[in-house]
Amino acid sequence: MRTSPKALMLYARVATLAAAVVILPPVHAASDLTCTIVGASEISATGTLDALAGGKNYYETVTGAEFIVQRDTGQMMGRFVNNASWKITVLDPGSSQTSYKVLSVRKGGRVQSQFFEVRVQDKGERKPFVLVAAEVLHGTCAM
Secondary structure, three states, X not given: OOOOHHHHHHHHHHHHHHHHHHHOOOOOOXXXXXXXXXXXXXXXXXXXXXXXXXXXXXXXXXXXXXXXXXXXXXXXXXXXOOOOOOEEEEEEEOXXXXXXXXEEXXXXXXXXXXXXXXXXXXXXXXXXEEEEOOOEEEEEEEO
């Protein structure tokens, strides 16, 4: 069975379009935050905050990892930080006087929560953040 030249051209266009979709980088809104993790800690049995060191699961490579925060929705996307399919509430949109704050909650076999805060009121290009969950991540975000 022969394929018509018209069908081949259509196939070529579809293949080119599919390749373009795969190659295009994600589009970020101007208000999105790009955050870089500087460190990770956990609460010890005595109540102190101890740095997570190498050998303690996947946090061996957390330093330098990046994630994106959509400021309007509070959704966070990255290798170590992701709240997709969680109930997300932007508690404070942030201003020149207040921090940007997000609470994410996931229910399942057990309730999990994350509290994320960026001090957008601080001067400078990089704004400090803290993410409190089972562990504490900290670093800076660029606006």
